Amino acid sequence: MSEHRTWLHAKAAGMDLLIATSDLREVVASAPVSPLPGRPAGIAGVVVYEGEFLPVLAWDELPGCVAPPGRPQALAVLRPRLGIPLERLVGTTDLPHGILREPEESDPALPWLGGVAHEEGQVFRLLDADRLVALLRRFRGEH
Amino acid sequence: MGGRFRIPDSLDRCRCHHERGQLLDQSFDDVWAECEDLFAQARKTLASLKEIQPAHVVQASVNALFRTTHTLKGMAGMLGFPSFSRAAHRMEDIFDLMRQGRLRSTDSLVETLEAGMMALEAGLNGLRRGRPEPEDYLFPLRKQLGELEALARPTEGGSQDLTSLLDLPPDLLKALSEYERTRVTALLMSGMPIHGATICLEFATFDERLRVLNEALAALGELVSTLPCDVPEDREGLGFLLLAGCPSLDAAMLPLLEGELVGTALLADPSRVPESLRNPPAAPEEEALPPAPEPEPAAPPPGPPVQEVEILRLPAHRVEALEARLMAVGQLRDAASLLLHKGMDIRDDRPAALMNQIQDGLLEVQKSLLQMRMVRVESLFSRIEPMVKSLSRDTGKPVKLAFQGGDLELERGLLGRLTDPFLHLVRNAVDHGLEPPSERLALGKSEAGSIRLSASQRGRNIRFDIRDDGRGFDLARIETRGVTLGLLKAGQAHTPERLHRLTLEPGFSTQERASQISGRGVGMDVVRSEIEALGGEIHLSSEARRGSLIRLSIPLSRAVVSCLKVRCDRQSFGIPLGNVVRVQAGDQVHRGGDQVTVFGNSIPMESLQACLGLAEPDGQRSFVVLSTQGASARSVEVAIGVDAILGRGEVLLRSLPELAHAAGIMGGSPQEDGILWVLDPEATLSLAMNSLMRRVAHV
Known part of the structure; x- marks a missing residue:
């Protein structure tokens, strides 16, 4: 876990979420998600992105997450070609040195979490793209 | 191709990559593509030599192979691969011996040549991957090739030359090349007369007209030579004498334009060939040769001229640019579809008709682009x-x-x-x-x-x-x-x-x-x-x-698939037609687990909703009978219940990314009313069987 990165700060599934900009392809306006019959767990459906289908994450099916309170405003497209619905974009941030912590073992979001940062009473949760993809693959295997 | 590469730079790049064991520079993509095409053509041509064909068609094929190896030799030399160039030169020599009539085209000869071309092709693939050049690409074939070369060597006293039988002035006779002499000799020995056609062609169009006449003569038999000759004083233009081996030749057989005058004559009659040469006794070396091909029919039907297939070569970067455009076109269609979906006035059907036109047109563009790659x-x-x-x-x-x-x-x-x-x-x-x-x-x-x-x-x-x-x-x-x-x-x-x-x-x-x-x-x-x-x-x-x-x-990443379109649970699906045995709709309502009668056979029925884990309907009046494909497996047939049959159509299938793989879905195609999901018929059958078994087991 490196702190010397720039992070995209967004509100997602009711959380303050940080995504490393190095994990991002781009952030695009949200489009209606087409439901996929027999979809795998953790995937809400697909949108068409650059002429191809892009799977979109179902936040409420991830451990430690709740259903997003509103319609997503944007979609963060991760490099492994996965769309992350975001309710609101806050901006980019360089976290102050030393505030990132490993997630606790008891944190239910551990399977997709890359770290947690506390600052001025706010809790930031770091999305680990590799862990998230591995988790979704596990879901598919279990399915 | 010669002018497209600066040789020293190319060589430097090749060497540099060889040392690092990496692939050669991408700028050689078109060279590799051209080589691939040449090898592909050579394979086809060699395969065609195993079939019984008129002599002039065989001759044209051998000439094409000679040109192919000649080009490969030149390209290899230019790129700095001397061993490859030597090997291609050796193959070129063999084809030259064939076209001179010194080697007969037999199955065993063709197989040796196929092996030789394969060795060259494999060598080329190795070079492309940065492997070093072997000393001799044709080493495993050295024995066979050596035998062939020995067989083709002229016997003591030199080879026969029957061009003296041609009724031509000495200066024209002198103008014949060695190859043309051997062809005249071979044709006469095989009993084929040699005819000549003299013609005067206009300066402005002589090249095109000459091409047309050459093709016409090649269709009648074998065109041996095109020699320049004198023009009568009362005419202007360029004079040519066309030499051809064919059963007969008359001006009426040639596609002449108004004002074009042609004179035809029999230049050499095979009956003048000495009897001993018409049926030559087998030389000791030739005993090893397989029997000669069946003699030609007395009056062989003039076969069509060998068609040169035009090959469109595209460098990889152009294909990638084309792909990007393909994606852009797809996005445009998706955007238009979304707009229509949001803003269509149901009282006005023009937008829908327009959209259909756009969709059909784009599908054709997409199909054409895809086809280029297939x-x-x-x-x-x-x-x-x-x-x-x-x-x-x-x-x-x-x-x-x-x-x-x-x-x-x-x-x-x-x-x-x-x-x-x-x-x-x-x-x-x-x-x-x-x-x-x-x-x-x-x-x-x-x-x-x-x-x-x-x-x-x-x-x-x-x-x-x-x-x-x-x-x-x-x-x-x-x-x-x-x-x-x-x-x-x-x-x-x-x-x-x-x-x-x-x-x-x-x-x-x-x-x-x-x-x-x-x-x-x-x-x-x-x-x-x-x-x-x-x-x-x-x-x-x-x-x-x-x-x-x-x-x-x-x-498969993308493909155009012919589908039967159906609707289930307000969602459109496409079923690839290859697996559809029958489509049936009637008044009778069926439910999952029922037996339906198709062609007098009772087969189980399951709703598509049950297969895909969607909410089950109360009953369905339509079903599609799917069966497994392939000869190895015992065919399984299941009727898949659907809510409505929409018709058939072709769709551009986009595959689902790995993270979105869904059981029973092969991929999808964005349409104006949302995504049409294309079913994977084999997986759907499997899902249906599982669902039916769960019903039986009451699970």
């Missing part, structure tokens, strides 16, 4: 056959080879990447899989081993099966070797699947000594990594003394 699987199979024949000869194992599914189409790049793994697997099957004839006979098998290659589309994948009826994998030996190498723990039970897969591990080989053909412990792991890099899978199975099956499953 090649038939038979082009892969065509590489296998000569290799197996050559292996069969080298190993002394007769092989019966069968192909199925050659008409399937694959993206060119995908097929190109499959070639080496495929050749390796077939080579292994001949070398290690099939037993020697004596062993087969002792086992009660036929003397000739069987290798069957098939290609079939299975859902979103294309499947290649390589089956042989040989000895199968020696699992005990694999296990021992696996323990020795530390890949398996001694004393533990290992499943046949595990043992078969072990052969795909790097460096794994049970062969104590490498044969000339395979068994060096490299290859199978390369095969696996290449297949996996394509997103595919490799599966091995075998039965002792019964044979082996190697199954490659490769995902």
